[in-house]
Amino acid sequence: MEDCLFCKIAAGEIPSEKVYENEYVYAFKDIDPQAPFHVIVIPKKHIKSAADITPENSIEVAKIFEAISEIAAKEKLEKGFRVVNNCGSDGGQTVNHMHFHLLARRNLQWPPG
Numbered sequence: 001m002e003d004c005l006f007c008k009i010a011a012g013e014i015p016s017e018k019v020y021e022n023e024y025v026y027a028f029k030d031i032d033p034q035a036p037f038h039v040i041v042i043p044k045k046h047i048k049s050a051a052d053i054t055p056e057n058s059i060e061v062a063k064i065f066e067a068i069s070e071i072a073a074k075e076k077l078e079k080g081f082r083v084v085n086n087c088g089s090d091g092g093q094t095v096n097h098m099h100f101h102l103l104a105r106r107n108l109q110w111p112p113g
């Protein structure tokens with residue numbers, strides 16, 4: 001998708017601080033963290049928002065949550081975390097590429113282990 005910030009970040013065209021990556025998913029530090037641990041998890045495939053999930057693309061959501069549990073284990077978030085999705089302008093979404101905020105009251109170890 002042209003002119004999509006998060007598509008460009010996933011493609012490496014715009015730099016980001018990568019925390020995790022696999023075939024489906026890319027995760028990186030939020031530029032303006034709202035918690036000591038604040039990572040954005042996105043599908044590499046462009047999906048505008050959670051309102052655009054269909055039976056044809058819902059595998060992307062499953063892959064995101066698989067990645068979140070892997071990140072949580074790797075980053076030792078054993079005491080827990082929050083997953084937040086803002087959907088649409090009334091939901092506070094500012095970047096129109098679906099993403100999940102992964103937040104915890106614990107510092108992100110950097111660089112990730």
Ligand code: 5GP
Pocket residue numbers: 005016017028029030031032033040085086092093094095096
């Ligand atoms: P939203 O408000 O759409 O749920 O979340 C967008 C998030 O993307 C915000 O938390 C914002 O700080 C983050 N963000 C926006 N632009 C960039 C960027 O260029 N790099 C990184 N790493 N994060 C960004």
Ligand code: ZN
Pocket residue numbers: 001004005006007008045046047096097
């Ligand atoms: Zn995109």
